[in-house]
Amino acid sequence: MALQWVILTWIVAAEAALALLVTLPWPRLIKSQIVSLTSLILQPAASVLFFAAFQLLDLYWKHEHRLMCTSEICTSEERTRFEKSLFKAQRNAILCVSACLLYWCISRICKYHKVIKELEEAEKRLKDN
Template identity: 65%
Template sequence: MALQWVILTYVVAFEAAMALLLTVPAPNVLKSSIVSLVSLILQPAMTLIPFAAFQLLDIYWKNEHRMMCTSEICTAAERDRYEKALYKSQKNVILCASACLLYWCVYRIVKYYKDIQKLEEVVKKYKEQ
C-alpha cells in the first residue's frame, strides 16, 4: 500500500520541478524546447488525475469505516494509533490535492507559453507585410 504513496510523492516532486523549470527566466530558444518537452509529457501524465481521485475515494472509504476511538474504553496505544492514522490520511489528501493542482498549473503554464508563441508568430507575420 505504501508504494502508491511513494509514487505519488515522486510525481508531485517531478511536477513541482517542471513548474519551477517553466517559470524560471530563460532564453527563448531554451524556453521553447522546454515547453515542447513538457507538453509531450503532459498527455501521458494525465493518468495521474484518475489515480489521485481513486486514492481520495480510498481515503474517504477508510475514514468512513474506521473504528472511532474517542471514549474512555480505548487505551493510550489505541488512541495514538487512531490519531496517527488520521494524520496520515490528512497528509495523503493534501498529497492528492497537490498532485492535481500542480498538474493543472503546469498544463496552464504550457498553454500560456504556446499561446504567446502563436501570438508572436502572428505579430511577426503582420510586421513582414
C-alpha cells in the same frame, strides 16, 4: 499500500521540479524547447489525475469505515494510533490534491506559452505586411 504513496510522492516531486523548470526565466530558445517537451509529456502524464482521484476515494472510504476512538474506553495507545492514522490520511489527501493541482498548473503554463508564441508570430506577420 505504502508503495502507492511513495509513487505519488515521487510524482509530486517530479511535477514540482517540472513546474520550476517551466517557470524559470530561460533564454527564448531553451524555454521553447522545455515547454514543447513538457507539452509532449503532459498527455501520457494525465493518468496521474486518475491515480490521485482513486487514492482520494480510497482515503474517503477508509475514513467512513474507520473505527472511532473517542470514548473513555480507548486506551492511550489506541488513541495515539487513531490520531496517527488521521494525520497520515490528511497528509495523503494533501499529496493527492497537490498532484492534481501541480499537473493543472503545468498544463496551463504550457498552454499560455503556446498562446504567447502564436500571438508573437501573428504580430510578426502583421508587421511584415
